Structure formats: C-alpha cells, structure tokens
Amino acid sequence: MNNVFHRDARVEPPIAVGGDGAYVIDRDGRRYLDASGGAAVSCLGHSHPAVIRAMKAQADKLAYAHTSFFSSEPAEALAEYLVNASGKAFERVYFVSGGSEGIEAALKLARQYFLEAGESERELFIGRRQSYHGNTLGALAVGGNAWRRAQFAPLLMNVEHIAPCYAYRDRKEGESETDYGRRVADELEEALRRVGAHRVIAFIAETVVGATLGAVPAVPGYFRRIRDICGRHGILLILDEVMCGMGRTGTLFAYESEGIVPDMAVIAKGLGGGYQPIGATLVSKKIFDAVQGGSGFFQHGHTYLGHPMACAAALAVQHTIRDERLLDNVVNQGSVLLAALKERFRNHPHVGDVRGRGLFMGIELVKDRGSQSTFDPSLKLYQRVKREAMNLGLMCYPMGGTLDGKHGDHILLAPPYIVTDNHLAEIVEKLSGALDAALAGLG
16 A cells, blocks of 8 residues: 555556666666656756765754754855855855745845835736746745646736747748837836836746746846846845756746846755755845845744755755866757757657757647647647656656646756766657657557
8 A cells, every 4th residue: 555645646656766867767677767857847857976975974963954043054055155156146045945935035035125125016916827836825826837727716916917039930031030029028128017116026937947947048138128127126135946946947047048137046955965854045245234234034934944964965966067077968968869859750740849058948739730739638748748748757847837837848857957868869769759759649
C-alpha cells in the first residue's frame, strides 16, 4: 500500500532510488536521462560530489538554527556571493524554501516598501497573461496561468494582467520585432492609465517565460521599455527568475541579457540545484533602506528561512557553476541543442516553433504548421508525449494550455549544465521517438 499523496492521485510513479550525473535511476534499475532537470531544477545533475561533500560537512557542524535567534555562516556567505555576482545590483538577500515562497516575500515586501514611504494607496499588482509565479495564493493571483487559477479564482486578490511577449503567436504580419515589443510593453502604460498609476505597487514578469508558455524569451528591447515605464511611474519591477535564473539561460541572472536591473529578483530552482529546498528574494538598496530606516522589521517570515543546510548546498552549487565554468557549457551546448532540435523538427508537420535561450528550450506542437492551429485539448497530447518519453527513458516537461490555459501543447527542455554531446544526441533522438509515438497513438 502506498500512503503518499502523489500529484496525480490516479498514478503510481516509479520509485527513484539513485542518481548518476544527468540520469535518474528507479528501483527497477531503469535509467532516465533528465532532459528537463525535473522542473528546471537539477542544474548539476543528481550526484555532484562537491555538493554532497558540502552538505555532509555542514551537517557535521550545524543542521538548523532559527533566524529569529541566529544567522549562519552558510547564509551569510551565500548572500555575499549572490550580491557580488549581481555586481551589487542588490543590497540584501532574503532566503526562503522555494520559488512560491520567494514570490510571496517579494509581493509583501513591495507593499511594505510603499507603506514605509507613506504611499498606502498603492495596493495593486500588474502581471502578464500566460505566466506562472507559483501555487501559493498571492503567487497564483499575480500569475496568469488560466488553468491553475480557475478553481481557486474566488480566493485570489484582484490583479491586472497584460499580454505576454509571445512573438510566435502574437506578432502581426509585417511587424518588426522592435515594433512588436514596443506595442506589447505599452500595454503596461495603458493598464497604469486605466487603474491609476498611483495605486500600483509593481509589475511582475518572468524574464524568460517558463512552463506555461514553454521557454519564451522577450524580443530585444521589450524589457528596456518595461523598465522605463516602471521608472517613470514610480512602480517596482519584480522579475521572476525561479526557472530561468542561476545560469539556465547562459548568464547567472537572466535579466543580464536584457540590459536592465529589476528592483527585486526571485530565484530558486537552479540556486540549490535540487540538493536542498531553497529560494531567495534579492532586494535592491532602496527597498532595504526604506525598511531599515522605517519600521526596521519586515512583517513576514517562515520557519525555515536561511536554513544552514540549504544555504551550504546552494553555495556549493554556485561555486561549482563558477569553478567548472559551466555557464560556458550552457551557452555552447545550448547552441548545439537548439540547432539539433531545429534540424530534426524543421520539416515535422506538427512542430510549429523551437525556441529558447541557453539550456532552456521550448517546442510548440501544432495540428497544422501553416495555420498554427492546435490539437483538440481533450486529446491531452502533452500527457501522451511525457508518457512515451518516460517509456523510452527520457524525462521532459510537456504542458498543455499554451495559448489560453486550454488550447495548445508544448514541451519544455532544461537539461543539466553538465550535458555532453552524447547526452544531447540522446535527448533529440528519444524526444523525436516519443513525439512520433504520441502522435501515432492519436489514431
């Protein structure tokens, strides 16, 4: 009898018992190439000795100390590392246990910042449609994942949502990337006029959209326009880099490629690489100074803030990325993977778009390439792809509802930063086989 409440109450998943670099091994000895990092988490794979040594060493010294009484050496060292790695774009780091907690902290801190500044009328957030910021209620509210939001809508706070920057679907015929980016960014300006800019706390967006759209980067210039609008109206810019940050797209912070710096950034998955649960909210000097010089106390907290074991593991992950020059591998192997996917699927009748940045790739599936029409949602093609991939020993991250929460299917790939050419060849070969098997199963 199994007493675990699994994600899908109708499915008993295989039992994972081991990891070997880019592979997960189940109880029956089957090996699965982790081409999605779980959910873009396992950036170093599943058995990196440097991280395991760091965790063991920290366990020998101190496993836990509550942050209302103590800080810890790993937390202080990790915060210093992240601030320095950002070029001191941020002043402080608030450690939590994962991405959703990091978003909740950012939302509450953003509201408190304006209270400290005497602007209590600021009470609204603006997000984007077809975005995802987490499953806690605040994060779910600012997110725009229609399927995840639907049954909990009565519990969610009011949030304005504007269009994503999704050129494959939304750029008009004859419209340049620059004009398209300006047009969708200016929806923020229109929303501020509509609701009153003086009432808005912040705009929140994923720097590269993750699971909901399937690795969609913004067109060049989009985020510079967004940053300008936020600055002119005095609202905060919060960037969600839970999936796309910490090297996933080829730079440590994904916003580096956009030529901007947000007021807060939220990181998680690649921060600790799955070795321990950890996330963080990176906070600019003006926000920290407002709290320190005002009430002096952030009215928020969790039991496992700044957990020493989690911080020690994350620091080892970040040192490994640096010392092994893995960002170079992300850029190089990302280019190889993108080219291989485009070559394999360039004539595939049901692959509409291959996109991404670094080792963060999305493949959008269509019923017809010319019209970009989607498969009937009742077919649940994305679930079929995942099942067939697992049968072939490949972990990928397919999702449905790409367009509107109901229609559309895509596949997300986020392999570990240690991938080799052989791994990439295996990913492309098995993914192609899984897709063909899934489509054949539709009859």
